[in-house]
Amino acid sequence: METLTLAAAARMIREAVKDRSYRATPLGLEVARYCRWKRNEWGATDATMRDYEASLAKLALFHADLELSGLEPPVGTERLRECWDHYWGERSARTRAKVRSIWVDFFDWAVRERGMRGNPARALAAPKRRDVRRDPFSASFVAQVIAAQSYLPDKLGVILILRYALRRAEISRVRFGDFDFERRQLVVAGKGGRVRLIPIVDEAFWRDLGAVELELQPARTDFLLAGRRRLWHGTRYYHSRGLKPRSVHTWWYDRLEEAGLAGDRESGTRVGLHMHRGRHTVATDILRQTGNIVAAQRLLGHLDVKTTVDAYAQFDAADLARVLASMDREEEVAE
Structure with missing residues (x-):
């Protein structure tokens, strides 16, 4: 009897995602229904659907023997953790947080439209992202x-x-x-x-x-x-x-x-x-030249200004020094 190697198993999983044969599993059928809703009624773009379907297809293949009921909390949460660790355990916090977000959306849909009792993904703690410095271009x-x-x-x-x-x-x-x-x-x-x-x-x-x-x-x-x-x-x-x-x-x-x-x-x-640093550059320039963080938020298209402040607009020690020096000059003029 021929032994299935890890490489062959990995190739089979990739092919199942690519040719959508994962939809032959019970959970894969639900993913297919969700994808139709997400694309046609919610209005997701092709790029969004590629990301969502890839993450959900791996979940369906990892638990190929389970239906939605088999992933209901609290047992379902532990089963999600197993899949999360298997495919994304060594990935960045940003990637793992993205997968969690996709799963939350999928299971919210399943609760709302497929009668699932509870969302198992909501009990997963969002990974903490490391403070990564993204310098703007000069x-x-x-x-x-x-x-x-x-x-x-x-x-x-x-x-x-x-x-x-x-x-x-x-x-x-x-x-x-x-x-x-x-x-x-x-x-x-x-x-x-x-x-x-x-x-x-x-x-x-x-x-x-x-x-x-x-x-x-x-x-x-x-x-x-x-x-x-x-x-x-x-x-x-x-x-x-x-x-x-x-x-x-x-x-x-x-x-x-x-x-x-x-x-x-x-x-x-x-x-x-990376070209995404262009967005950090624009946000930082607006903050330095005008101080108007709301304008930067609107231009970058962020729903929450906190995203603009925390992740995009860089305000370094030199910027802080200029602000403090400006305050000193104003005090001297007042005297």
Whole structure:
């Protein structure tokens, strides 16, 4: 009798997630129902559904013999802990917290619509995240990246990341029809399907965008960031199909390479300059220049200003020193 190796078992699990054969399990059937609700009624994006389904598929495969009733608390909570530890025990607190959040949402749905008695995921303690410092980019870094871009749509994309704090998924979805020349605004489809209006106050941006539209004559549904193919005589751009969110990471480091700030694709040096730091840069700049944290919250699209304050706006010792020095000067003037 042939022995099933750990490698073969891991491969089987990956394939079951990929081809959705996990849905043959009792719990997998419930995950399928939940995914249909989440996509069609709640309005989750494709990117959100990929994350949610991957986490729930592993849960369904880990407990392939159980139905929803087998995961009711308190026993169900312990069974979730087993799965959590098996797949994500060595992962970061951020990743484990994300998985917990997905499970909470799934079992809330199961309680509401499938008659499950209690949510076993709510008893799981949210992992404490370590205090990770995320330094903003310097002003010279921002200027160098923007100035180096030879393809104008790429330059506009870089500006939207470094000056207007768009997320990776958001920038991948920006279409030419989302720009409102009359109101000088961009309509952004944000996280969780929320839509926000971003005022673009840089007139040079609108001049460049006008030049792009005059040259390319894009349809309103064409994407700002183009899919592309490198040929021996240059690069061919396909704005009709755009970039997938996971391809934006490569696009970003290509932009840094063009600016001489990162290695090429084969060098292995493309780390440490993640585009998400652009959001930290924008929030920090707003705080330093205006002190208006609510404006930073609105621009970044956070529901809670605490997220902006705690995780994005960096206020270091030098900033504090300037505030204290300013207070001293005001006292001297008063005397």
